[in-house]
Amino acid sequence: QKEVEQNSGPLSVPEGAIASLNCTYSDRGSQSFFWYRQYSGKSPELIMFIYSNGDKEDGRFTAQLNKASQYVSLLIRDSQPSDSATYLCAVTNTGNQFYFGTGTSLTVIP
Amino acid sequence: EPEVTQTPSHQVTQMGQEVILRCVPISNHLYFYWYRQILGQKVEFLVSFYNNEISEKSEIFDDQFSVERPDGSNFTLKIRSTKLEDSAMYFCASSGTGGHQPQHFGDGTRLSIL
Numbered sequence: 001q002k003e004v005e006q007n008s009g010p011l012s013v014p015e016g017a018i019a020s021l022n023c024t025y026s027d028r029g030s031q032s033f034f035w036y037r038q039y040s041g042k043s044p045e046l047i048m049f050i051y052s053n054g055d056k057e058d059g060r061f062t063a064q065l066n067k068a069s070q071y072v073s074l075l076i077r078d079s080q081p082s083d084s085a086t087y088l089c090a091v092t093n094t095g096n097q098f099y100f101g102t103g104t105s106l107t108v109i110p
Numbered sequence: 111e112p113e114v115t116q117t118p119s120h121q122v123t124q125m126g127q128e129v130i131l132r133c134v135p136i137s138n139h140l141y142f143y144w145y146r147q148i149l150g151q152k153v154e155f156l157v158s159f160y161n162n163e164i165s166e167k168s169e170i171f172d173d174q175f176s177v178e179r180p181d182g183s184n185f186t187l188k189i190r191s192t193k194l195e196d197s198a199m200y201f202c203a204s205s206g207t208g209g210h211q212p213q214h215f216g217d218g219t220r221l222s223i224l
Contacts, residue, residue: 032210043201043215044153051210088153095210096166098143100153 002027006089006101014109019076021104023089026070032095033065033072036088038103044088048074079108112136114216116202122222123192131187131219133202142185143203143213144177146170153201159185189221197223 003026013019021035032051036044050056050063050072062075072091076083086103115134123129135142144156157177158165164177176188185204189196199220203213 034212036215043218046212046214049212090153092210094166095141096158096160097168098155098213100145100155102152 002030002091002093002099004089004091004099004101006087006104008102009105010107011104012107012109013079015079015081017079017108019079019083019106019108021074021076021087021089021106022071023073023091023101024071025089025091025099027091027093027099028067028070029093030067030070030091032092033063034090034098035061035063035072035074036090037083037085038088039085047087076106079106081108081110084108112214114202114204114214116200116216116219118219119217120220120222122224125194125223126191129189129192129221131189131200131202131221133185133187133216134183135185135202135204136214137183139204139206139214141165141205141211141213142177142179143205144187145201145203145215146198147201147218148198156187192221192223194223197221 005024034049035047038044048063050065056063060077064073088103089101092098142159157167199218201218202216205211205213
């Protein structure tokens with residue numbers, strides 16, 4: 001069974017702080033990694049994807065990938081109350097089957 | 111911005127009945143997916159579809175499930191004889207020219223089995 005593990009949280013950070021979300025995966029053959037945001041009762045919304053080791057930045061978001069350690073993380077700088085949501089990590093090996101973690105609940109406190 | 115659209119938004123069905131959930135993927139996308147999310151649980155992959163055939167399916171996607179692309183725009187998920195445990199949110203997603211491309215999700219269909 002290919003597992004994707006995330007701390008369920010809740011993770012609380014004050015407004016303006018950096019939120020750090022982590023994800024580990026069991027399949028060493030995983031090739032592509034995605035972060036989604038999901039508001040309660042809504043569908044997942046893509047935030048970022050990363051394929052190569054290292055950092056990838058997009059606005060306030062930075063994804064970090066370390067394939068040797070089998071983890072991927074998401075940093076959210078200058079956190080806003082609107083960032084309060086559940087963050088889902090997803091990985092794929094083949095590009096045909098995707099595995100999601102259970103998600104980390106983030107609350108940004110004004 | 112192009113969207114994945116799903117209908118209906120909520121489907122209530124008696125146990126044992128057949129249901130068809132409908133999706134219109136983004137028009138130039140080639141890869142299509144169905145996921146389900148039981149309330150409070152994680153998103154679970156059901157099936158992927160490319161070039162008019164199933165690419166991969168999970169253990170959840172048993173003989174009760176089938177998918178079809180009946181025309182150039184729709185992508186459907188059929189559950190032949192629904193069970194109580196099929197109650198969940200079902201999401202359709204599509205991605206572009208490569209399977210490793212990011213997926214865009216529809217708003218989902220909430221399926222309630224009575």
